[in-house]
Amino acid sequence: MKKRKALALLSGGLDSTLAVKMMLEMGIEVEALNFTSPFCTCTGKNAGCKSEAVRVAQEFDIPIKVVHKGLDYLEIVRNPRHGYGKGINPCVDCRIYLLAKAREYMSECGADFVITGEVLGQRPMSQRRDTLRVIERESGLEGLLLRPLSARHFEPTIPEREGWVDREKLLAIKGRSRKDQFHLAEELDVKNYPCPAGGCLLTETSFVPKVKDVFDHSDELNLRDFRMLKIGRHFRIGERTKAIIGRDENDNRLLEAAMQPGEAAITWLDGNTPLGVVMGIQDEACLELAMRLLLRYTKAESGAECRLKVRCNGTETVRNVINDITEEAVVRYRID
Structure with a gap:
């Protein structure tokens, strides 16, 4: 047979x-x-x-x-x-x-x-x-x-x-x-199998807004946008602009490695800082909003003028931004 x-x-x-x-x-x-x-x-x-x-x-x-x-x-x-x-x-x-x-x-x-x-x-x-x-x-x-x-x-x-x-x-x-x-x-002498854990993020209700946000604000779908959803905190700061802020050093490394040309990296110069990445269409208003959001996750003094470094396409600039964003504003822009 x-x-x-x-x-x-x-x-x-x-x-x-x-x-x-x-x-x-x-x-x-x-x-x-x-x-x-x-x-x-x-x-x-x-x-x-x-x-x-x-x-x-x-x-x-x-x-x-x-x-x-x-x-x-x-x-x-x-x-x-x-x-x-x-x-x-x-x-x-x-x-x-x-x-x-x-x-x-x-x-x-x-x-x-x-x-x-x-x-x-x-x-x-x-x-x-x-x-x-x-x-x-x-x-x-x-x-x-x-x-x-x-x-x-x-x-x-x-x-x-x-x-x-x-x-x-x-x-x-x-x-x-x-x-x-x-x-x-x-x-059957099957050993070293993984524990029955993990699975698909699409089943997690907390993940739903992030996926819907990409669908709602993308001219064309690409896999990279969805892979990025697993990294950091996500903020919708413009119709075609998003900011992602790392939660920890591992997020910072992943964001740094995933950056593409035309995207901006922002960090606070005067203390420990998460990495922020601005994706999509960038204008001055969106970039400043991203910097203010990033300061919310540092130990910068409230109301203080802070120096932030912006890297984009191989150039670096330093900008002064007031740490004045409110918690209500953070909630409004955050995707969750």
Whole structure:
């Protein structure tokens, strides 16, 4: 019998790792597909979803392709056909997007079917029985999408009916408890998996205003604007102008590294200071407002005239600004 191949959506988390391991134990060839997003909560140097997925792929000795969600994904976030969850998270549309990309890649990599680590009832929006059927249908994977951890809750797929995989070895895990997965990890000798934490910033209600602000004030969408949302405090100071002020030294370093030509960096010269970056259209009024906002996060004396350094396109200037912004004004301009 011809050896069959599965294309796995591999996040690097426990569920998708177990799904891959189960297929390998059945003698199925596996290739992994990992998607990165500007909204992933993974943080830390050399850490995050991508590196976890790559680590798992290396450990299991399977090939992996990393795909970056692009502008087409941002359009889905802006106008999801199936709506949002509690935040601005288009979970159903996102799964359809990922699986449709997987379907397109199947012929390229020679896969016979697709597997995921989805568990029935684990996620309130995208893993209900009805939405799982919608996702399967609209991604074009009807009959070819196998969910090994919950497969016995569903009708047999083509891989099961054709005998490519043994349905008796598939599982019937259901719900939000992770107890069954932890037990299975012990059975399959799966170790060093990440804790079930993190996820997507789009599910966090506090993140919603930042995303909506970019949609509302952008002539053209770009991924960089959304990646920047994870750094610092954000202020809308003009229709096409934003100021970002670092919260700590790590933010300062990230802002410095992310600056682009035409953007201005501002710092207070007479004491410890966060870094402020002014993005977009700059005029004198916006630049002065950004400097006053920055002083709010220093130890500059209220009402004092302060010296600030402004760097832009390789030139530096020093400006004197009064530290007089009110808390009401800070709240008015801050995006949260």
